[in-house]
Amino acid sequence: MIETTTWKHNFTNYDNLENINKTGHQHLEIFQPLAGHKIRLQLNNLYDESPLKIDHLEIYNNSTDKKAVTFNQQTSFEIEPRLLEWSDWIDLEMNGNSFLSIDIASPNETIHTLGLTISNTLIKTEDTTPQAAKYFFGVSAIQVQTEQEYKRIAFFGDSLTNQGNYSGPLAYDLETKFGCMTANYGLSGNRILHPGHSTSQWSTSFGEAGFTRFDHMIADFQPNIVIFMEGVNDLLHPGTGSPISELPNAYALIKAVFSLKKKCKKHDITFVPMTITPPKGNINGGVDGWSEQKETIRLTVNHELLKMPHIIDVANLVGTNGRLKPEFDCGDHVHFSATGGKLVAKFVEEQLIRKRMI
Template sequence: MNPTPRTIAALTFMTLAAPALAESWTPTWMASPQPVWSDTTVFATGLPERIAGATIRQPLTLGFPAERLRLVLSNVHGTHPLPVEAVTVAHSTGAADIGASRTVLFGGNTGTVIAPGAQAVSDPVALSAAAGARIAVTLTYGPDALAEDFHWDARETSYLIEADMPAPVVRAEVPARLSLSMVLSDRPARQVVIAMGDSITDGNGAPMDAMARWPDFLAHALAGEGIAVVNAGISGNRLLSDGMGRSVLARLEPDALAVPGTDTLVLLIGTNDIAWPGTLFAPGEEPMSLSRLQAGLMQVAARTHAQGMRLILGTVPPFAGALPETPMEATYWSPEKDALRRELNDWLRRADFHEGLVDFDRLLSAPGDDMRLNPAHDSGDHLHPGAEGNRTMARAVAETLMKGLEE
């Protein structure tokens, strides 16, 4: 049967309208979304009281070069539409100050309304930047905007400002990320690495505004090799249960498997699964078991490998004496919890379901006392490594990653 002239015309239009080649984009920065909590008796969110009509500027450091960028805004934990009236991006010149800004569009429009549970990806915007360059994204929210989706303790200061200007009046400093969840680069990468985990990966012990988390050091070390590294850590994260964000098993898909171009997942998790039961965070929770942790990690491996990705795991570092002079000190660590940590680490060292193991336990332990962090690596709270500990972790991860690529 011969096609009609109308069919031929329709097919011709479809061919002309379709793009000649789909573009690929590389993640160059990330902040995994969390739901905003209402109970601030233990941890304040750090967010402004209201974001309706507010303008918030968020400086950040790109881990991979770009000629053009796309921004990803998140409302995945929102229960209401999130109106964003305007977005701009510019090179950061320090604190809340910026250079000349570019307007960011969404489907050709200057604003967007993000549906509950959804994300919005911007149109490409021209902004040439090297790996390690500082940029700033400025969002102006609509009059009905509610803060339901954020990233806590970003180790980077954002700013509530009077208006989107190069040198604005700063109303307040905000130690969190709001709505902005990813920045994409148009430059192709040799490999894309997602670093996932809890507050050790999120960088809780690192100094503010210092880019001294272990994924920061890793990104800096590997950008010259054509490898992009982004940080998908969440403070309080657990493998099996929700904490200050969804569990690793629940967020594995959006925060790792679905991230454009991802080749390798580096996962350090387990401290909070072991430590939280019996504390103020989970007072009635049963103690964790090795079998449950094993089953959870095997599921991570199965799902990662089903995507054709590599999985690199880390052993759980020691944390005896953690969180001194806090209400958590008496219950966060115990000999029983430390015994489980050791069992898990020994099992990981013998396991063959991953493509590499970084032994953070042995790397960070104090000489002669492997229940505690080495003082040279300790941020001071006996739980989170400081900048030097993070630098040591990044070197070990880089060695494991590069060895895997060479094999």
């Protein structure tokens, strides 16, 4: 049997958030594309200094078929600080293309090791308010046992990927229509060239530089295809919380993206980069985040990226005159709306088909 990851979502360190688990209970519903008989959960406590205590953890397709998830054969357990662990394999009859429910009871009120989603396409929390940030803890990946290999597609990027407004609908289609397994390696605030280094209260959650984080993704998920959308924060953050001296020139960004392509080639991975989308009009920390200098860098980088063999020109789809078009803009002039994200997902899917990658 083959251990197949059917869902994966990047966690990071939200050390500025307190009492995220006030009720002591969390309910999640996570889309599962594959039918199966055995399942296990990745339990994540990478960024906390105290154990994540689990009083009880249950998974089920319906409320009459609940199964207790165990760790080292215990139904009540702790995940030690700075660790990722896998639960024991659990016998569960799973239906393909359906949502799996997960209930976690934990006495930890403050948990900093968290995932974030806005889209409800692949993961639903108890709060399903559209365009609201939803944080969740404990489970960051799911594996099932299968008899065959499936193509693996990783979404790598910043908040445009992490929030799921484009990556969620696209992942859903790739899984249900084409039998691909996907993972979301988006990280809000992430930059290619610099780690989180800002006066922003969210600075720690921005994570390590995408250039080195990329290596962890390859080793962890071993994707066949990487869909890459990153670079806007490298331009947006300097001068709006990060030092303006960290504003890269176009050559540095171009070199970095081409280097990521070389890393993929070394591992026989197809690298699918996106052009950098425009954020003109964004206010970041009370400061105008854009300038003519930054726009010139963005256009220069995109001009060179368009020479890459699998490039997808999302910037031209969503932007005009350096701004997001209204139908794509969630309102902050950087991030996609739910409607805009679906349009991007459809466009990218069409490009993947046309380029015969799926």
